[in-house]
Amino acid sequence: MKTRIVTLLLIFAISFPLSAAKPIRILVITGGHAYKIEQFNQMLASLGPSITYQVAELPGAYDMFMPENRNKYDVLVFYHMWQKITEEEAKVFADCIKQGKPVVALHHSICAYDDWPEYWNIIGGKYFHKETTYKGKVFQPCSYIHDLNFNVKVVNTKHPVTKGITDFPIFDETYKGYYVDENVTPLLTTDEPSSTPVIGWTKKYGKARIVVLQSGHDAPTFENPAFRQLLKQAITWVSKK
């Protein structure tokens, strides 16, 4: 009987290599904007055992982009609004993603780095705090409105990030007038007049998959089941090569 159990265990181990069950390790980059830490972390914990998280705050978090630290996590989740970056930090940051570290960028991370256009290129969007000329176009300062009830429309229900999610209501902050790269793949839109229409998209930067979700200001969104599902599916999809 014992031999049989051992044999069965061996077959199980061969059929299901341990690597297949490894959780996706996310590194959440914060800094430059206050947020409800406890509720935000509750959302991360709700993603289940297939996703583990650690949080690193800028500017100390720049270390995590260094080549020797890149094997400590699988996916970057941006929830920062940091502005200051040196030339050397910018090079290492961009290289980390170009070499294949995927990104899910949330909410005010679209507003980060007013003076670093390569970041706008990485995520394919930018909320401008001041009048800015980019790619031959003049952008006026963008605007935001807090605490709005509006509808999120799912553009493509077959994409792995939005699969199984239908149009859903949200209570969140809108941004209007931000830049969205013309080459992104739109996933989510809204007809809320105080928002730029495209509020979720994917793109590639170097070898990395990128997903951007404009929503995510406060606890009601952290607790929104559709948003949690989107976040989980975004992290899972970008983590695949």
Ligand SMILES: [Zn+2]
């Ligand atoms: Zn906000």
